[in-house]
Amino acid sequence: MRPPVPEGFPTDLHVVDRPEAALLPPGPWILVGDPAVREHWQACGLPEPAGSRWVSVDESTKRLSTLEPWLEAWAALPLHRNACIVAVGGGVLTDLAGLAASLFLRGVAWHAWPTTLLAQVDAGLGGKTAVNLSAGKNLAGAFHPPERMVVCRSFLDTLPARQLASGRWELVKTALLEGDGSWAEALLALERPLEGDLVRALGIKADIVHRDLTEQGERRLLNLGHTLGHALEAASSFRLLHGEAVGLGTLAACLLAERRGLAPFPASLRRALAEALRPLRGVLPPWEACRPWLVRDKKSAGAADGAVHCILPRPGARAEVHLLAPDAWAPAHADLTRLLDTPWNAL
Numbered sequence: 082m083r084p085p086v087p088e089g090f091p092t093d094l095h096v097v098d099r100p101e102a103a104l105l106p107p108g109p110w111i112l113v114g115d116p117a118v119r120e121h122w123q124a125c126g127l128p129e130p131a132g133s134r135w136v137s138v139d140e141s142t143k144r145l146s147t148l149e150p151w152l153e154a155w156a157a158l159p160l161h162r163n164a165c166i167v168a169v170g171g172g173v174l175t176d177l178a179g180l181a182a183s184l185f186l187r188g189v190a191w192h193a194w195p196t197t198l199l200a201q202v203d204a205g206l207g208g209k210t211a212v213n214l215s216a217g218k219n220l221a222g223a224f225h226p227p228e229r230m231v232v233c234r235s236f237l238d239t240l241p242a243r244q245l246a247s248g249r250w251e252l253v254k255t256a257l258l259e260g261d262g263s264w265a266e267a268l269l270a271l272e273r274p275l276e277g278d279l280v281r282a283l284g285i286k287a288d289i290v291h292r293d294l295t296e297q298g299e300r301r302l303l304n305l306g307h308t309l310g311h312a313l314e315a316a317s318s319f320r321l322l323h324g325e326a327v328g329l330g331t332l333a334a335c336l337l338a339e340r341r342g343l344a345p346f347p348a349s350l351r352r353a354l355a356e357a358l359r360p361l362r363g364v365l366p367p368w369e370a371c372r373p374w375l376v377r378d379k380k381s382a383g384a385a386d387g388a389v390h391c392i393l394p395r396p397g398a399r400a401e402v403h404l405l406a407p408d409a410w411a412p413a414h415a416d417l418t419r420l421l422d423t424p425w426n427a428l
């Protein structure tokens with residue numbers, strides 16, 4: 082299936098059941114892939130051109146130093162400007178390979194074949210590539226959209242359940258930024274999203290990033306759940322996975338929206354969100370641990386008073402962006418904690 086994309090969108094998008102050789106680049110290419118999916122890649126009969134590498138990467142090796150040997154090896158082959166980098170892996174790998182592609186010969190094409198749900202619905206699309214610096218995550222990077230993104234649902238067969246559940250929160254976030262509480266509830270009732278869910282979510286993201294590639298305005302909507310979420314993720318010392326922190330941050334954003342007088346979502350949605358998030362209660366960092374991270378969030382936009390962009394969802398309409406002091410999140414964090422402590426039958 083082909084998600085709907087706006088006219089002139091730079092990425093050719095595909096959602097397929099299994100990897101298909103017909104979707105590989107027509108010209109010279111080289112692969113950078115996660116060893117976790119190599120067997121599946123081979124079982125589908127897909128090639129590995131000379132010089133391809135299968136490399137395990139994680140958040141701690143999402144660094145510039147990881148890229149240098151890749152660039153050296155490509156130059157030694159040599160790869161030319163007409164070559165394409167095919168990245169097959171989770172968001173860490175697609176962020177690294179996309180940035181390497183943007184640097185090599187001042188920019189060669191790349192294709193994203195994301196293999197985690199989170200990368201399929203978020204990291205692989207939208208042109209952001211980056212590595213971490215000591216001061217924080219994703220602080221050195223480039224906007225370099227992939228020429229093609231191929232979402233193969235069969236990669237999810239081997240994905241650990243926790244990673245699958247983590248990626249689902251980016252879909253729930255997308256549903257709520259559209260104000261579609263029923264879609265969010267339907268997503269929460271499924272272990273694995275349907276093809277139609279992926280196609281719809283990708284279409285929404287494509288539409289938003291095409292109008293605002295560099296996040297000057299509308300793209301901020303995609304940060305729903307991330308304002309508090311990033312702080313929770315960091316304050317938990319990354320014991321919370323990114324998507325898990327986004328899930329907690331999304332429920333907190335719903336609670337903050339209500340506190341600020343926006344219309345509430347139905348109680349059934351709040352119950353479903355709280356139920357799905359309750360297992361994370363034990364790793365929810367206290368507000369005092371989150372606050373410093375919110376204050377230094379790079380999305381604070383440098384506002385003189387330290388205000389941060391907060392995305393507040395509302396039923397039946399697109400979410401709203403509010404500039405608020407970081408401390409506005411304190412009562413929402415308290416509401417979230419209380420909700421996760423409430424027995425399900427009292428919700």
Ligand SMILES: NC(=O)c1ccc[n+]([C@@H]2O[C@H](COP(=O)([O-])OP(=O)(O)OC[C@H]3O[C@@H](n4cnc5c(N)ncnc54)[C@H](O)[C@@H]3O)[C@@H](O)[C@H]2O)c1
Nearest residue numbers: 117171172173174196197199200203204209210236239240
């Ligand atoms: N560029 C963007 O717009 C953007 C957006 C969101 C997140 N990100 C980045 O994405 C990263 C997180 O990505 P992630 O959640 O995919 O994590 P990840 O890349 O660390 O992958 C999670 C784990 O799953 C394994 N794995 C990957 N595919 C598998 C499969 N099919 N079967 C079995 N195991 C598999 C990986 O080896 C890894 O251990 C973060 O670094 C984040 O900053 C980027």
Ligand SMILES: [Zn+2]
Nearest residue numbers: 203251323327
């Ligand atoms: Zn995210």
